[in-house]
Amino acid sequence: MSRLGNNADWADDEEFDDPSALPAQQVITNKDGTKTVISYRFNDENKKVKVTRRIKTTVVREHVNPQVAERRSWAKFGLEKGNPAGPSFDTTSVGENIVFRPSTNWKVQAKEAEKEGEKGSVKDQLKDKKVKCRICSGEHFTARCPFKDTMAPVEESTSGAGAEMDEDKAGGLGAGSSSYVPPHLRKGGAAGGEKMGGRFEKDDLATLRVTNVSELAEEQELRDLFERFGRVTRVFLARDRETQRAKGFAFISYADRGDAANACAKLDGFGYRHLILRVEFAKRST
Amino acid sequence: MRPILLSGHERSLNQIRFNKDGDLLFSVSKDKNVCAWWTANGERLGTYAGHQGAIWTVDVSPNTVILATGSADNTVRLWNIKTGECVKVWDFPTAVKRVAFSPDGSKLLAVTEKRMGFLGTIAVLDIAYGDGQGNNLDSQADEPSLRITCTESKATVAGWSFLGKYIIAGHEDGSVSQYDPKTGDQLENVQAHEFDHQINDIQFSADRTHFITASKDKSAKLMSARELAILKTYTADTPLNSASITAKKDYVILGGGQAAMDVTTTSARQGKFEARFYHKIFEDEIGRVRGHFGPLNTIDVHPAGTAYASGGEDGYVRIHHFDKGYFDFMYEVEREQLRK
Numbered sequence: 034m035s036r037l038g039n040n041a042d043w044a045d046d047e048e049f050d051d052p053s054a055l056p057a058q059q060v061i062t063n064k065d066g067t068k069t070v071i072s073y074r075f076n077d078e079n080k081k082v083k084v085t086r087r088i089k090t091t092v093v094r095e096h097v098n099p100q101v102a103e104r105r106s107w108a109k110f111g112l113e114k115g116n117p118a119g120p121s122f123d124t125t126s127v128g129e130n131i132v133f134r135p136s137t138n139w140k141v142q143a144k145e146a147e148k149e150g151e152k153g154s155v156k157d158q159l160k161d162k163k164v165k166c167r168i169c170s171g172e173h174f175t176a177r178c179p180f181k182d183t184m185a186p187v188e189e190s191t192s193g194a195g196a197e198m199d200e201d202k203a204g205g206l207g208a209g210s211s212s213y214v215p216p217h218l219r220k221g222g223a224a225g226g227e228k229m230g231g232r233f234e235k236d237d238l239a240t241l242r243v244t245n246v247s248e249l250a251e252e253q254e255l256r257d258l259f260e261r262f263g264r265v266t267r268v269f270l271a272r273d274r275e276t277q278r279a280k281g282f283a284f285i286s287y288a289d290r291g292d293a294a295n296a297c298a299k300l301d302g303f304g305y306r307h308l309i310l311r312v313e314f315a316k317r318s319t
Numbered sequence: 320m321r322p323i324l325l326s327g328h329e330r331s332l333n334q335i336r337f338n339k340d341g342d343l344l345f346s347v348s349k350d351k352n353v354c355a356w357w358t359a360n361g362e363r364l365g366t367y368a369g370h371q372g373a374i375w376t377v378d379v380s381p382n383t384v385i386l387a388t389g390s391a392d393n394t395v396r397l398w399n400i401k402t403g404e405c406v407k408v409w410d411f412p413t414a415v416k417r418v419a420f421s422p423d424g425s426k427l428l429a430v431t432e433k434r435m436g437f438l439g440t441i442a443v444l445d446i447a448y449g450d451g452q453g454n455n456l457d458s459q460a461d462e463p464s465l466r467i468t469c470t471e472s473k474a475t476v477a478g479w480s481f482l483g484k485y486i487i488a489g490h491e492d493g494s495v496s497q498y499d500p501k502t503g504d505q506l507e508n509v510q511a512h513e514f515d516h517q518i519n520d521i522q523f524s525a526d527r528t529h530f531i532t533a534s535k536d537k538s539a540k541l542m543s544a545r546e547l548a549i550l551k552t553y554t555a556d557t558p559l560n561s562a563s564i565t566a567k568k569d570y571v572i573l574g575g576g577q578a579a580m581d582v583t584t585t586s587a588r589q590g591k592f593e594a595r596f597y598h599k600i601f602e603d604e605i606g607r608v609r610g611h612f613g614p615l616n617t618i619d620v621h622p623a624g625t626a627y628a629s630g631g632e633d634g635y636v637r638i639h640h641f642d643k644g645y646f647d648f649m650y651e652v653e654r655e656q657l658r659k
Contacts, residue, residue, distance in 0.1 A: 097340075097342075098340055100340065100382075100383065101340045101342050104342060104343070104383070104401075105342075107364065107401055109363075109364060109365050110364075110365035110366075110402060110403035111352075111365035111366030111367060111368060111403045112352070112363075112365070112366040112368075113363050113364065113365045113366065114365070118362075119360075119362060120360055120361050120362040120363070121362075121363070123326070124325060124326055124327045124361075124363050125323060125324070125325060125326075125360075125361040125362060125363065126323075126324045126326070127321050127322070127323055127324065127361075128321060128322040128323070128324050128610060128637065129321070130320070130321050131320055131321070131322060131608055131609075131610065131639070132644075133320060133606055133608050133639075133641075133642075133644065133645060134606065134644040134645075134648070135570070135596060135605040135606045135644070135645060135648035136605060136606065136648065137603055137605060137650070139604070139605060139606045139607070140604075143607075
């Protein structure tokens with residue numbers, strides 16, 4: 034077995050020479066100009082620890098008093114005698130960042146910061162949720178909607194709560210959503226279930242919602258306007274109960290969905306009594 | 320700002336001092352070592368060993384050649400800052416609570432404790448700087464050139480006014496007095512703080528025309544050095560151990576906290592272990608910096624006003640380099656003044 038003879042005895046392997054010896058410090062220069070310094074030391078429990086430090090060197094030029102410059106070259110003494118340049122781990126460390134902004138009303142600010150810290154958990158929970166308006170689907174609360182007065186979300190669930198978070202309606206009862214979802218709308222409303230034969234049930238697909246209607250509008254006027262595009266089966270103009278004035282929105286049902294689509298395309302943005310109509314397909318009412 | 324934590328001491332800090340250029344920081348504590356630190360990065364330059372007891376006080380000569388320390392082992396020692404050697408030891412009958420160099424560095428005052436039948440004194444020592452190259456620093460006079468004895472109430476802290484014209488001392492009974500450093504006569508005595516509330520610190524402005532005192536009566540006062548008039552009062556909600564006037568911005572920094580013996584009975588939040596920043600002119604509190612786990616025993620401000628350091632009962636020194644928000648803060652009136 035000449036093969037064995039070529040190899041050095043395993044006992045001579047230099048790794049076993051001195052288990053207490055530390056490998057030499059390695060310095061690698063990276064492409065981006067930083068240096069990686071790998072050094073080894075023993076920690077408090079006498080275990081070998083590998084310390085990898087990535088160092089970026091920035092040269093800061095500073096003009097100092099010559100005495101100060103002379104002091105920079107001083108050698109260490111006392112307990113630090115013989116230690117290499119640079120702060121040592123056991124005496125110097127860097128604390129956590131402190132935000133210090135002087136202000137005359139710092140007490141109020143500190144209190145607010147404290148309160149926010151308490152609220153933090155709830156805030157984190159809602160971090161990924163987006164606010165969605167029920168009227169115009171914009172990113173604001175329904176109560177703050179600029180179309181609040183002109184467009185009423187009647188076909189939607191009127192829970193009364195002004196603010197509602199956008200949530201998937203797929204979940205049934207509970208399932209993390211706070212608002213109640215009626216049985217026939219659960220599972221995306223696809224579930225069959227028996228339906229009550231509502232009077233306008235079959236018209237749902239051909240019903241337009243018209244918003245930004247003038248207060249002075251009349252049902253007949255709207256009928257004349259929308260009749261141009263096909264046979265209108267129903268015109269509903271919402272009125273205020275007391276003043277009998279129009280509330281600003283109306284529903285127009287067509288016999289044919291094609292006519293409805295045509296009317297929607299043509300009359301959306303149509304000027305009517307100084308206001309610009311907004312016409313869209315009505316959503317399924319609940 | 321990210322504070323630099325210096326953990327070179329094993330016991331609570333007693334005093335920290337920046338040198339005049341602000342590149343070095345010296346700290347003394349109840350353990351027997353004096354530490355010298357580079358303020359820029361917190362690196363320890365070295366330690367000065369030799370004292371046999373707790374070190375109460377430290378001061379650095381204006382030219383950063385000699386360091387003076389006063390200790391509970393009844394000595395004042397002078398050190399060669401560069402080499403760490405002890406160059407002179409003066410023995411006193413009692414512990415030395417405060418040392419301070421005169422503005423020109425030619426004199427050193429040492430406040431001694433009243434104990435064992437000895438009255439509290441303020442001793443003035445002449446300091447020689449050898450050949451100016453840091454050699455022969457050990458040729459110092461053996462005896463104090465002047466001894467002021469405090470017969471009424473012992474002095475706890477003292478310092479030099481502008482041009483070394485007066486010695487200003489704070490007393491145990493809350494009064495501040497002014498002495499003539501040539502004759503040792505007491506020129507004036509003002510009951511600045513509440514009676515029997517000890518003055519724990521006295522620090523001067525850059526030009527030494529006024530100074531700030533910190534007292535156990537939970538207030539700090541800004542006083543003029545010439546007539547000892549109380550210019551401003553800063554009230555805190557805790558006994559104060561230290562107060563300092565910042566350069567560059569018109570602030571003062573106060574440090575304190577309840578007595579060390581009561582610390583363990585309360586939470587850190589209630590302990591009020593924060594550095595309090597007040598506006599020097601308007602006397603408003605404008606912010607706090609927390610971080611220490613115990614009362615702040617000593618505060619010093621970088622002579623250029625770019626940083627401050629605090630030493631606490633917890634044994635840590637924290638160096639804070641101020642960032643932009645600190646320098647930008649201005650009152651509305653200050654901004655208007657600037658516009659004109």
